Amino acid sequence: MxxxxxxxxxxxxxxxxxxxxxxxxxxxxxxxxxxxxxxxxxxxxxxxxxxxxxxxxxxxxxxxxxxxxxxxxxxxxxxxxxxxxxxxxxxxxxxxxxxxxxxxxxxxxxxxxxxxxxxxxxxxxxxxxxxxxxxxxxxRLNDLFYNVGVLESAGVDPSSIDSADALINALDAVESETDATPFAFSLATWCILQTWAQTMLGEHGYEAYMNFIEGDGDEAAVRDTFEKLEQILGYINNDATSVDFTEVNRDIMSGDAAFIHQGNWAAGAYISGDQNIEYGTDWDAIRYPGTEDYYTxxxxxxxxxxxxxxxxxxxxxxxxxxxxxxxxxxxxxxxxxxxxxxxxxxxxxxxxxxxxxxxxxASEKPPTLAHGLAVDTNTQSDLEEVLNNNFADPYNVDGATSGFMDAV
Known part of the structure; x- marks a missing residue:
């Protein structure tokens, strides 16, 4: 360019x-x-x-x-x-x-x-x-932050969340047992892309993730990732199309949301200024399910x-x-x-x-897909365009899968 x-x-x-x-x-x-x-x-x-x-x-x-x-x-x-x-x-x-x-x-x-x-x-x-x-x-991009009090109210043990299915079960428990948003989210395309990437990494592993970004992805793994992500995004805030991640991150701090996936810049908001919330007491983090041994x-x-x-x-x-x-x-x-x-x-x-x-x-340090390390800007732009057209609510798994395979 x-x-x-x-x-x-x-x-x-x-x-x-x-x-x-x-x-x-x-x-x-x-x-x-x-x-x-x-x-x-x-x-x-x-x-x-x-x-x-x-x-x-x-x-x-x-x-x-x-x-x-x-x-x-x-x-x-x-x-x-x-x-x-x-x-x-x-x-x-x-x-x-x-x-x-x-x-x-x-x-x-x-x-x-x-x-x-x-x-x-x-x-x-x-x-x-x-x-x-x-x-x-x-x-580190594979953090899943959470509000400690909300998870306690929902009866969710964060250490048990080791897969996308386990995360979906936890989100369902938050929805049924509390008034909090289960998964705080902004439907900005880069937010969708980074969450897709961590779901892919967590469900299918380092080799499958690296093969994908290098242009030799497994279509079945890409499709499965979109299917899992569609379920996860069924638990997001109603205003996800109109807010940015800094706004929904405040819901973690206030107890109006249970989980948020972001890089650890999200923690920068918790530990700076006058938030007066404590790590391990008010907020905490686990690795995105399935990525426990990685540092994205x-x-x-x-x-x-x-x-x-x-x-x-x-x-x-x-x-x-x-x-x-x-x-x-x-x-x-x-x-x-x-x-x-x-x-x-x-x-x-x-x-x-x-x-x-x-x-x-960490056993592996896979490069982030949504922030310029893994693919060039043209490829990243193509991936984001696929998400805009197919996966920003409503969710078209078939269109998103074929578009991602073509993009890389």
């Missing part, structure tokens, strides 16, 4: 030694309850450490980075290049072509990031034979645009992003964990230290 945009024949960090005369401008999408406090902490830490750098933090709201991505696309194509922008690494980087540059020498080597970060993050930030991004933190990998990063207006200051910013100072400041509030392999956990709460342990001990 953006191949060649803003490149003007330049490669890598062309012009890096000259420095930029403009202000360092950084775009990101963390404006709501699941990210604003984390972003504030990140930029405050940068200002403390680099008070000599004149910067402009430019937050752009919108669920699933949709508005941010469109803004970045428009600006790169229009030649109005920002200094850096938040985005997903992995396959997501392919869309930019030569519009992103190589920061291997000036950032990764200069700050010794290759040895400092986990190998998954290092690999995902590579692009076009170099490095185009720096990881900020890792999200999602990574936040900052990306380096080519034809950069402030190359020296941008290199300073990206070196900072990869540092312990930045990763502790941001992730302790975001609900994510550092991608640094050796970092102090003193500032992290019990939920996040549990997540770090799970990352270290």
């Amino acid at each position: 953006l191949k060649g945009a803003g490149a003007a024949g330049l490669a890598g960090l062309a012009g890096c030694t000259g420095g930029g005369s403009d202000t360092l401008e950084v775009l990101h999408g963390w404006t709501g309850g699941d990210g604003k406090e984390a972003a504030d902490a990140l930029f405050e830490a940068f200002e403390d450490e680099h008070s000599d750098v004149d910067y402009d933090e430019n937050p752009i709201g919108g669920g699933g980075n949709t508005t941010l991505d469109q803004t970045v696309s428009n600006r790169l194509q229009g030649g109005d290049t920002p200094s850096s922008f938040a985005g997903w690494p992995g396959a997501n980087l392919e869309q930019y072509g030569d519009a992103v540059g190589d920061i291997e020498s000036e950032v990764w080597d200069e700050a010794d990031l290759k040895e400092a970060h986990v190998e998954e993050a290092v690999e995902l930030c590579q692009n076009n034979g170099g490095f185009s991004a720096v990881p900020l933190g890792s999200h 990998l999602h990574i936040d990063s900052f990306i380096y645009p080519n034809d950069n207006p402030t190359p020296d200051d941008t290199a300073t910013w990206l070196q900072f992003v990869g540092s312990e100072t930045a990763q502790v400041a941001f992730n302790q509030y975001k609900g994510s964990i550092p991608t640094l392999s050796d970092v102090s956990t003193d500032e992290f709460n019990e939920y996040l230290t549990d997540t770090i342990d799970d990352f270290d001990n």
Whole structure:
């Protein structure tokens, strides 16, 4: 989509030694309850450490980075290049072509990031034979969060939920025994896609999931996943077509809903601000049924645009992003964990230290399907279009199954 945009024949960090005369401008999408406090902490830490750098933090709201991505696309194509922008690494980087540059020498080597970060993050930030991004933190996408009091009222033991059928039974118990919404949900296509992916992974395993994203999926497994997901989505809130995930996540906090599936950014809303709800007492989480031994990998990063207006200051910013100072400041509030392999956990709460342990001990770390790591943006867009046309209520299992098989 953006191949060649803003490149003007330049490669890598062309012009890096000259420095930029403009202000360092950084775009990101963390404006709501699941990210604003984390972003504030990140930029405050940068200002403390680099008070000599004149910067402009430019937050752009919108669920699933949709508005941010469109803004970045428009600006790169229009030649109005920002200094850096938040985005997903992995396959997501392919869309930019030569519009992103190589920061291997000036950032990764200069700050010794290759040895400092986990190998998954290092690999995902590579692009076009170099490095185009720096990881900020890792999200686990296979969490199923719940309100402890609602489940107790419904007589549901969360430790017994080890399959889609067991989850459906639990949702039915919540519906019959309480006034709470069993499954808090937003019918945004990316929310459907990420829940489909975890249901596929949980019901059919790592190999079947990886075969699917690599274009060799089992049609019977894809169909079964849609059939299970249709049953699960029979227990969602009536306003699911008109709300975003941050709104329904508040229902978990208030006790108006039992379960929500999101990445662990959902926990960022529970552990930040003045919510006054406690992990293990008021809210808790299990792995999405069937994925207990997995860590579904999602990574936040900052990306380096080519034809950069402030190359020296941008290199300073990206070196900072990869540092312990930045990763502790941001992730302790975001609900994510550092991608640094050796970092102090003193500032992290019990939920996040549990997540770090799970990352270290997971048998597999399958890449997220709905957030740019597993497939390129064109394929992801095709999958979301299939869901829009076939699986956003009413649910057409046949159409969705054939569409997904074709898309990959």
